[in-house]
Amino acid sequence: MCPRLPNISRQRCLKQVLNLAVELASQGREGKPVGTIFVLGDDQKVMQFSRQTIFNPFHGYPEEERNILNPELRETLKEFSALDGAFVLREDGVVLCAGRHLSAALDSTVDLPQGLGSRHVAAAGITSVTEAIAIVISESTGDVRIFKDGAIFMEIEAAALSALLFCSRVLCHAFPMAS
Numbered sequence: 001m002c003p004r005l006p007n008i009s010r011q012r013c014l015k016q017v018l019n020l021a022v023e024l025a026s027q028g029r030e031g032k033p034v035g036t037i038f039v040l041g042d043d044q045k046v047m048q049f050s051r052q053t054i055f056n057p058f059h060g061y062p063e064e065e066r067n068i069l070n071p072e073l074r075e076t077l078k079e080f081s082a083l084d085g086a087f088v089l090r091e092d093g094v095v096l097c098a099g100r101h102l103s104a105a106l107d108s109t110v111d112l113p114q115g116l117g118s119r120h121v122a123a124a125g126i127t128s129v130t131e132a133i134a135i136v137i138s139e140s141t142g143d144v145r146i147f148k149d150g151a152i153f154m155e156i157e158a159a160a161l162s163a164l165l166f167c168s169r170v171l172c173h174a175f176p177m178a179s
Helices: 008-027 041-049 071-080 120-129 156-174
Strands: 037-040 050-052 086-089 096-104 134-136 144-147 151-156
Touching: 008 037, 008 071, 008 134, 008 144, 037 096, 037 120, 041 050, 041 086, 041 096, 071 096, 096 120, 120 134, 120 144, 120 151
Parallel strands: 037 086
Antiparallel strands: 037 134, 050 096, 086 096, 134 144, 144 151
C-alpha cells in the first residue's frame, strides 16, 4: 500500500526520484553498479538523525538549481550517487545534501529480509523515526526498494527494471505531456 502523499508537488518529486533510481539501478554509472539512498521529506527531522560525512556538494547553490524537477540536475545526481551516504531532499524536491550518514537506529523488532545491507537498514531506521520516504538502490543486486514507516512497502527487482525503464521512455515519447 502506498503512503498518503500530501500534495501534487511531493508526488511529482517522488516520481522523479523513482525514475532516477530505476535508471541508475538499471544502467549504473559509467558501466559500474551504483548503490545509494534518496530520502524525501521531513527534512528537518532527517537532518537531526544524520550527519554530513563529506563537504556538502550542494551547499551554496540556488534552490532552483538543486531541485529534482530541474532536468539539468539529473547528471549531477547520477555523478554524486557514487558518494557514500544519502541524498536528503525536501518535499518540494530541493536537494539539501549528498553524502549524509543516516544515524537513526532500527528498532530490534523490525525484521528485514536476510541479505539486505547497511543502506537498507539505514533507510528502514530513518523512515521509522521520521515521516520521510527512502528509496534505496542495492549496489549488489540492482533492486530498488522504497521504505516508509521503517518497512519496505515497494520493491522493484532488477529483472523488471529494464522493462520498466523501456516502457517509461516509450510512454514519455508517445505522450510527451503525460510526464
